[in-house]
Amino acid sequence: xxxxxxxxxxxxxxxxxxxxxxxxxxxxxxxxxxxxxxxxxxxxxxxxxxxxxxxxxxxxxxxxxxxxxxxxxxxxxxxxxxxxxxxxxxxxxxxxxxxxxxxxxxxxxxxxxxxxxxxxxxxxxxxxxxxxxxxxxxxxxxxxxxxxxxxxxxxxxxxxxxxxxxxxxxxxxxxxxxxxxxxxxxxxxxxxxxxxxxxxxxxxxxxxxxxxxxxxxxxxxxxxxxxxxxxxxxxxxxxxxxxxxxxxxxxxxxxxxxxxxxxxxxxxxxxxxxxxxxxxxxxxxxxxxxxxxxxxxxxxxxxxxxxxxxxxxxxxxxxxxxxxxxxxxxxxxxxxxxx
Numbered sequence: 371x372x373x374x375x376x377x378x379x380x381x382x383x384x385x386x387x388x389x390x391x392x393x394x395x396x397x398x399x400x401x402x403x404x405x406x407x408x409x410x411x412x413x414x415x416x417x418x419x420x421x422x423x424x425x426x427x428x429x430x431x432x433x434x435x436x437x438x439x440x441x442x443x444x445x446x447x448x449x450x451x452x453x454x455x456x457x458x459x460x461x462x463x464x465x466x467x468x469x470x471x472x473x474x475x476x477x478x479x480x481x482x483x484x485x486x487x488x489x490x491x492x493x494x495x496x497x498x499x500x501x502x503x504x505x506x507x508x509x510x511x512x513x514x515x516x517x518x519x520x521x522x523x524x525x526x527x528x529x530x531x532x533x534x535x536x537x538x539x540x541x542x543x544x545x546x547x548x549x550x551x552x553x554x555x556x557x558x559x560x561x562x563x564x565x566x567x568x569x570x571x572x573x574x575x576x577x578x579x580x581x582x583x584x585x586x587x588x589x590x591x592x593x594x595x596x597x598x599x600x601x602x603x604x605x606x607x608x609x610x611x612x613x614x615x616x617x618x619x620x621x622x623x624x625x626x627x628x629x630x631x632x633x634x635x636x637x638x639x640x641x642x643x644x645x646x647x648x649x650x651x652x653x654x655x656x657x658x659x660x661x662x663x664x665x666x667x668x669x670x671x672x673x674x675x676x677x678x679x680x681x682x683x684x685x686x687x688x689x690x691x692x693x694x695x696x697x698x699x700x701x702x703x704x705x706x707x708x709x
Contacts, residue, residue, distance in 0.1 A: 384559025385429025385566045389549045394421040396698075397442050398654050404434060409446030412650040414638060415492050416440075418688030426549050429566040430502035433542050437495040443636060444488040449500055453520060454480040455528065455576045456498040457538055463491035466635050468525030469586045469594035475535055477528035479577055486525055487598070489636060497542045501573050509570045520577075527583040528576050538572055545569065596623045596631040604644050608651065608671060612644060648672055649686050656691055657698040664691045 397411035421438035673679035
């Protein structure tokens with residue numbers, strides 16, 4: 371007897387849920403805390419890092435809220451086979467998303483088939499909704515009776531009214547509050563499905579073709595390309611002495627254009643960013659490579675003067691490298707809490 375086919379508007383089973391809240395003390399730890407995303411963070415501003423990430427999976431939908439007290443350069447890809455919509459909340463300084471300047475109340479979209487880069491200013495809060503593309507297609511067929519294009523033209527800003535932005539923020543906040551404070555309510559499978567569908571519909575509404583803003587202006591696109599090329603050169607030559615003329619040759623930009631691009635996008639000079647990048651690499655290795663001495667790790671990333679290195683490390687991260695080594699060597703991974 372053939373298997374019974376369910377209509378497209380009838381989910382096969384109630385959406386499963388999973389919730390976690392993580393307090394982080396390191397940008398790399400924060401990046402790894404968002405499950406199934408392939409991303410990396412670099413701390414840009416000086417001081418001890420404090421972050422918070424809340425994450426809620428409900429069937430094919432993942433929502434999250436994150437915030438930290440330091441400026442962070444983020445990069446990577448979202449969960450595979452998804453489209454995400456994110457919204458900036460509290461912020462006192464501007465950030466950058468794939469070359470677009472963003473402030474408070476900005477909506478932007480991410481597709482898992484492209485890498486993203488985001489500069490989140492100190493204190494910036496972000497909320498996001500990440501949905502499987504198959505579920506988006508299913509809901510689009512139900513709501514519109516036809517297939518909708520789900521391929522974003524690139525990293526996109528979304529032009530929506532203040533009412534839409536407020537409704538999106540309220541929906542995410544309500545869903546997070548429900549699983550955090552009243553998880554027993556979600557024992558009702560029908561309610562879970564309705565919540566997942568509401569979140570999916572919010573993403574569909576956000577990425578409608580007439581809501582996607584046009585691409586980068588030529589100047590912004592050029593600045594983003596200069597910074598991306600320079601960062602790639604820095605990463606591949608991190609164990610060598612790198613000068614500003616080296617970066618000018620690598621990027622094809624003048625010294626002035628290089629300086630302006632970095633200050634505009636990363637809010638740091640190229641030389642300062644190079645030092646910050648190397649310090650972040652040292653920090654990552656101190657957490658992971660316990661067999662090497664602090665001096666060995668520092669030298670591998672171009673820091674040959676122990677006292678100067680320790681002072682620069684402490685200035686950026688608010689602690690000595692030896693403290694980082696001891697703290698992460700004794701810190702067990704925090705398990706995900708489930709409801």
